[in-house]
Amino acid sequence: SAVISQKPSRDICQRGTSLTIQCQVDSQVTMMFWYRQQPGQSLTLIATANQGSEATYESGFVIDKFPISRPNLTFSTLTVSNMSPEDSSIYLCSVGVGGNEQYFGPGTRLTVT
Amino acid sequence: KQEVTQIPAALSVPEGENLVLNCSFTDSAIYNLQWFRQDPGKGLTSLLLIQSSQREQTSGRLNASLDKSSGRSTLYIAASQPGDSATYLCAVQSGTYKYIFGTGTRLKVLA
Numbered sequence: 001s002a003v004i005s006q007k008p009s010r011d012i013c014q015r016g017t018s019l020t021i022q023c024q025v026d027s028q029v030t031m032m033f034w035y036r037q038q039p040g041q042s043l044t045l046i047a048t049a050n051q052g053s054e055a056t057y058e059s060g061f062v063i064d065k066f067p068i069s070r071p072n073l074t075f076s077t078l079t080v081s082n083m084s085p086e087d088s089s090i091y092l093c094s095v096g097v098g099g100n101e102q103y104f105g106p107g108t109r110l111t112v113t
Numbered sequence: 114k115q116e117v118t119q120i121p122a123a124l125s126v127p128e129g130e131n132l133v134l135n136c137s138f139t140d141s142a143i144y145n146l147q148w149f150r151q152d153p154g155k156g157l158t159s160l161l162l163i164q165s166s167q168r169e170q171t172s173g174r175l176n177a178s179l180d181k182s183s184g185r186s187t188l189y190i191a192a193s194q195p196g197d198s199a200t201y202l203c204a205v206q207s208g209t210y211k212y213i214f215g216t217g218t219r220l221k222v223l224a
Binding site for chain 2: 094104
């Protein structure tokens, strides 16, 4: 298993600003993932972050809007740039363990006013 | 394109009932299926993982089954308790680590 922490747990931000979310894992993992959960919706994968390479973004998500860093095997950041109210969501990071099972962090609840 | 659907969307039952949550997926070529629980405003807790070669997995009062050929999985909760109240999500792995999530079932168990 893996224990994942995220910072901040929640934030209220103004339109046009940016927020960087941190994800820390208690063990070294190859692949980390960032998801978005809009209000009342299920989870949508934003991107896959591998250490030492560029993140791979899913359709509808771009690097300019959601830049991701993965400096080592236990840490990643997701930045939500130039925010609008439509970016209000829960952002979750997860890791893949053993080739199959995914574990999730507690999430970051973002409200954009 | 893989699509995952969960029925019912919401469910309210009295304490002690046995219940079944359903998950269906359109592409049977999956690596595995995982059931999660999400409490309001919280992250996801992994409940059960079923490999593509397996038919079912059990953990305590929970039992999950998988029928790849028909594109279905069920999560059975025995003797439900108010603490089981949460949203239950199923997710299928269609590519290396890539999970597609279902729409979720909001469960409320009444004391």
